Amino acid sequence: MRDVAVIGVGCTKFDELWDTALRQLIVDAGRKAIEDAGITGEEIDALYIGNMSAGRFVDQEHIASLISDYAGLAASFHTPATRVESACASGGVAFRQAVMAIASGLHDIVIAAGVEKMTDVLPSETTFTLATAADQEWETFFGATFPSLYAMMARRHMHDFGTTREQLAMVAVKNHKNGCKNPNAQFQKEITIQDVLESPIVADPLRLLDCSPITDGAAVTVLCSADIAKRYTDTPVYVVGSGHATDTIALHDRISLTTLYAAVFAARRAYQMAKIEPKDINVAEVHDCFTIAEILAIEDLGFVKKGEGGKATEEGLTAIGGKIPVNPSGGLKAAGHPVGATGIKQIVEIVYQLREEANGRQVKGAEIGLAHNVGGSGGSAVIHILKR
Amino acid sequence: MKIGIVGYGVYIPHYRIKVEEIARVWGKNPEAIKDGLLIEEKAVPGPDEDTITISVEAARYAVARAGIDPTEIGAIYVGSESHPYSVKPSATTVAEAIGATPALTAADYEFACKAGTAAIQTCMGLVGAKLVKYGVAIGADVSQGAPGDELEYTTAAGGAAYIIGAGDSLIANFEGFFSFTTDTPDFWRRDGQPYPRHGGRFTGKPAYFKHTISAAKGLMEKLGTTPKDYNYIVLHQPNGKFPIRAASELGFNMDQIKTGLLCPKIGNTYSGSSLIGFANVLDKAKPGEKILLVSFGSGAGSDAFSVVVDDSIDQKRNKAPLVSHFLNPCVYIDYAIYAKYKQKFKVATLP
Amino acid sequence: MAAAARFWRKIPQRYNLIGTKCSACNKVYFPPRYICPVCRRAGKIEEFKLDGKGELVTYAVIYIAPRGFESQAPYIIGIVELDGGARVTTQIVDCDPKDVEIGMPVKAVFRKVNEDGESGVIYYGYKFTPMR
Numbered sequence: 001m002r003d004v005a006v007i008g009v010g011c012t013k014f015d016e017l018w019d020t021a022l023r024q025l026i027v028d029a030g031r032k033a034i035e036d037a038g039i040t041g042e043e044i045d046a047l048y049i050g051n052m053s054a055g056r057f058v059d060q061e062h063i064a065s066l067i068s069d070y071a072g073l074a075a076s077f078h079t080p081a082t083r084v085e086s087a088c089a090s091g092g093v094a095f096r097q098a099v100m101a102i103a104s105g106l107h108d109i110v111i112a113a114g115v116e117k118m119t120d121v122l123p124s125e126t127t128f129t130l131a132t133a134a135d136q137e138w139e140t141f142f143g144a145t146f147p148s149l150y151a152m153m154a155r156r157h158m159h160d161f162g163t164t165r166e167q168l169a170m171v172a173v174k175n176h177k178n179g180c181k182n183p184n185a186q187f188q189k190e191i192t193i194q195d196v197l198e199s200p201i202v203a204d205p206l207r208l209l210d211c212s213p214i215t216d217g218a219a220v221t222v223l224c225s226a227d228i229a230k231r232y233t234d235t236p237v238y239v240v241g242s243g244h245a246t247d248t249i250a251l252h253d254r255i256s257l258t259t260l261y262a263a264v265f266a267a268r269r270a271y272q273m274a275k276i277e278p279k280d281i282n283v284a285e286v287h288d289c290f291t292i293a294e295i296l297a298i299e300d301l302g303f304v305k306k307g308e309g310g311k312a313t314e315e316g317l318t319a320i321g322g323k324i325p326v327n328p329s330g331g332l333k334a335a336g337h338p339v340g341a342t343g344i345k346q347i348v349e350i351v352y353q354l355r356e357e358a359n360g361r362q363v364k365g366a367e368i369g370l371a372h373n374v375g376g377s378g379g380s381a382v383i384h385i386l387k388r
Numbered sequence: 389m390k391i392g393i394v395g396y397g398v399y400i401p402h403y404r405i406k407v408e409e410i411a412r413v414w415g416k417n418p419e420a421i422k423d424g425l426l427i428e429e430k431a432v433p434g435p436d437e438d439t440i441t442i443s444v445e446a447a448r449y450a451v452a453r454a455g456i457d458p459t460e461i462g463a464i465y466v467g468s469e470s471h472p473y474s475v476k477p478s479a480t481t482v483a484e485a486i487g488a489t490p491a492l493t494a495a496d497y498e499f500a501c502k503a504g505t506a507a508i509q510t511c512m513g514l515v516g517a518k519l520v521k522y523g524v525a526i527g528a529d530v531s532q533g534a535p536g537d538e539l540e541y542t543t544a545a546g547g548a549a550y551i552i553g554a555g556d557s558l559i560a561n562f563e564g565f566f567s568f569t570t571d572t573p574d575f576w577r578r579d580g581q582p583y584p585r586h587g588g589r590f591t592g593k594p595a596y597f598k599h600t601i602s603a604a605k606g607l608m609e610k611l612g613t614t615p616k617d618y619n620y621i622v623l624h625q626p627n628g629k630f631p632i633r634a635a636s637e638l639g640f641n642m643d644q645i646k647t648g649l650l651c652p653k654i655g656n657t658y659s660g661s662s663l664i665g666f667a668n669v670l671d672k673a674k675p676g677e678k679i680l681l682v683s684f685g686s687g688a689g690s691d692a693f694s695v696v697v698d699d700s701i702d703q704k705r706n707k708a709p710l711v712s713h714f715l716n717p718c719v720y721i722d723y724a725i726y727a728k729y730k731q732k733f734k735v736a737t738l739p
Numbered sequence: 740m741a742a743a744a745r746f747w748r749k750i751p752q753r754y755n756l757i758g759t760k761c762s763a764c765n766k767v768y769f770p771p772r773y774i775c776p777v778c779r780r781a782g783k784i785e786e787f788k789l790d791g792k793g794e795l796v797t798y799a800v801i802y803i804a805p806r807g808f809e810s811q812a813p814y815i816i817g818i819v820e821l822d823g824g825a826r827v828t829t830q831i832v833d834c835d836p837k838d839v840e841i842g843m844p845v846k847a848v849f850r851k852v853n854e855d856g857e858s859g860v861i862y863y864g865y866k867f868t869p870m871r
């Protein structure tokens with residue numbers, strides 16, 4: 001198996017991008033990544049594109065072809081392109097496909113991208129589509145919403161471990177603070193615990209400011225075989241661990257409501273491959289689609305003991321400058337959550353951190369970073385460990 | 389061969405609205421309405437309840453009380469004037485939900501407030517002719533009164549299911565029935581209309597009183613009985629006043645009337661009305677006691693039944709919730725929540 | 740608009756909580772499974788009717804409701820544990836949110852769950868209420 005490196009990254013602004021279509025979003029991010037890597041289109045062996053639901057969001061399927069086409073690759077080079085779907089983990093899983101394609105020796109230079117255009121349908125349609133990541137027949141049919149699934153995890157976490165409503169809010173407060181330093185973030189505005197606690201209830205105990213927003217955006221990474229990385233950049237970032245796992249699609253079928261075992265197993269596999277332990281991680285981007293999700297994430301990743309995520313957040317462990325800074329980009333909460341793009345954006349942020357290019361939000365001396373990307377309410381999870 | 393009731397079940401929704409609250413909205417004097425209609429409050433269905441859900445709940449309790457294998461049910465008839473579908477039977481959903489499918493016949497009945505007793509008569513015929521072992525007759529409604537109409541104080545939701553059979557393990561048996569039917573347009577709802585129309589005072593003497601009294605008298609004449617032979621009388625209850633007046637005219641006293649009179653507390657449950665009152669009597673009656681049951685449906689007709697309580701009542705009674713279970717505790721709602729639950733306004737959807 | 744068949748084929752589960760049980764390991768599955776995750780091909784899946792009595796494991800109160808549920812908001816959604824450990828996601832009805840608590844005993848009732856628009860099929864199924 002060959003080692004793999006990331007040699008270029010690019011990202012659009014994450015926002016409600018009313019004047020930009022899906023095909024333009026991905027081209028904008030792709031141009032930045034390719035320029036960052038210093039490669040030409042001709043050198044690209046394949047594309048893997050994470051996207052949850054272009055079919056529902058923009059009525060367009062077959063977007064692998066569309067993207068290869070609008071990237072200017074299809075007509076000239078007939079580059080193979082594959083769309084990857086794993087709900088909100090689509091980006092992370094697309095990245096893993098690219099890693100495997102290179103590691104196997106099949107390809108040398110591969111693009112791993114993610115894109116989601118979420119504002120071309122009405123918000124009710126967007127939320128309906130997001131809920132299709134849950135079990136349509138046995139969860140959403142009965143009136144469960146996506147926030148309500150995480151709200152049920154939050155309720156149980158509060159019940160079992162004494163996690164407080166304020167501790168949940170602290171996740172949002174921290175991530176908004178980090179987002180202020182990320183020029184691509186959707187929200188660059190600090191909020192207070194009070195703001196979170198006074199925001200409208202979405203699914204009690206979760207409120208509006210516990211939830212990640214609806215976002216348009218794209219993110220692109222360029223990967224290559226590690227042995228040729230130095231040809232393109234002085235600062236390659238190596239993919240040292242990759243773990244992927246599934247769990248039951250319905251929350252009610254899980255053996256625990258406060259542990260996402262997909263994340264636990266994906267993490268175990270990634271740590272094993274990287275031959276490191278949780279304490280070796282210097283910076284992490286985790287899937288905080290809701291505030292409770294970040295608390296579960298830092299526990300599932302082994303940064304803190306199960307049940308201590310709320311307390312750890314309160315004590316500043318996960319703040320920039322803390323023992324294990326989490327979501328310096330602002331996370332999904334502040335940076336925005338264009339679902340298919342999120343997993344790639346996490347890699348982009350970790351690459352910036354490891355290249356020490358994360359101006360204003362840099363985690364000092366970060367050498368090993370982790371990206372944690374979850375699909376649905378935890379039916380899938382994919383974790384990557386990167387090292388400079 | 390005695391034909392009678394092998395099981396019965398009722399269902400009344402959890403929510404109530406008081407006369408005072410409705411009167412407040414329309415600027416009416418609640419005391420005058422309470423005195424005039426002899427009603428204090430009515431049962432309101434939750435936002436997810438309709439005639440089918442009420443029928444299923446009542447029928448499940450009836451099966452539990454009867455202790456029978458539901459696949460032995462050969463017929464189901466659901467009587468209602470508020471079937472959720474214009475075309476597609478309520479009875480098939482009920483049959484499926486109680487595990488009676490597929491070897492049975494099923495249909496929906498409509499005869500304003502007496503479709504449930506018409507269903508009982510059909511089941512009596514099928515059982516008596518030995519065409520089916522058990523028949524299920526249901527009367528249930530989520531009745532509609534136009535906002536501001538006098539009907540709004542009484543139109544309620546609820547239902548009762550009766551399993552009709554023959555043999556020895558009867559809760560009660562029918563001595564006979566007598567029906568009185570004419571074409572009298574006292575109350576109606578045209579297809580596609582959300583609310584019924586009624587003839588005001590015309591609903592009284594030429595409709596309710598003429599039919600209930602004639603049916604009751606016809607039955608007593610046929611059987612050679614008098615009011616003194618009955619421990620209880622249960623009439624259809626469009627309000628609290630009408631059944632008391634009709635029963636008095638027939639020569640019954642308040643002791644015979646009161647047990648079956650639930651309208652003051654739950655309102656007029658239409659097809660469920662006389663059948664829920666009847667269930668409340670069965671909840672309390674002793675073997676050997678005799679009940680006169682008289683339904684009324686606008687349009688118009690009455691079915692009168694003479695019923696004798698049998699020995700099995702004591703062992704079956706507590707196998708399902710009694711009517712009193714549904715009377716307490718309940719939740720009182722204001723007119724705004726009532727209007728929301730009854731979908732009297734269009735609710736905003738997300739953009 | 741959905742084809743009616745999508746709802747119709749699940750009537751046994753939605754009306755009567757007909758699940759499955761693996762007679763090799765005795766685990767109860769609801770919704771029904773076609774293969775036992777414990778025994779896999781060595782398992783033996785049989786029909787099993789759940790009795791509809793259970794306990795609330797967790798819940799949320801939904802204020803922003805999805806399509807078709809708007810007129811019910813705020814409403815309670817919960818996870819209920821039934822016989823043999825099978826769990827369902829379900830609405831908890833006839834109950835004020837302030838009276839709900841984890842561990843509360845509940846029982847299944849038959850309710851209207853949703854409908855396919857104003858002219859489409861009405862979807863009935865289970866919800867749960869506090870045991871009274």
Ligand SMILES: [Zn+2]
Pocket residue numbers: 761762763764765766775776777778779782783
């Ligand atoms: Zn098994």
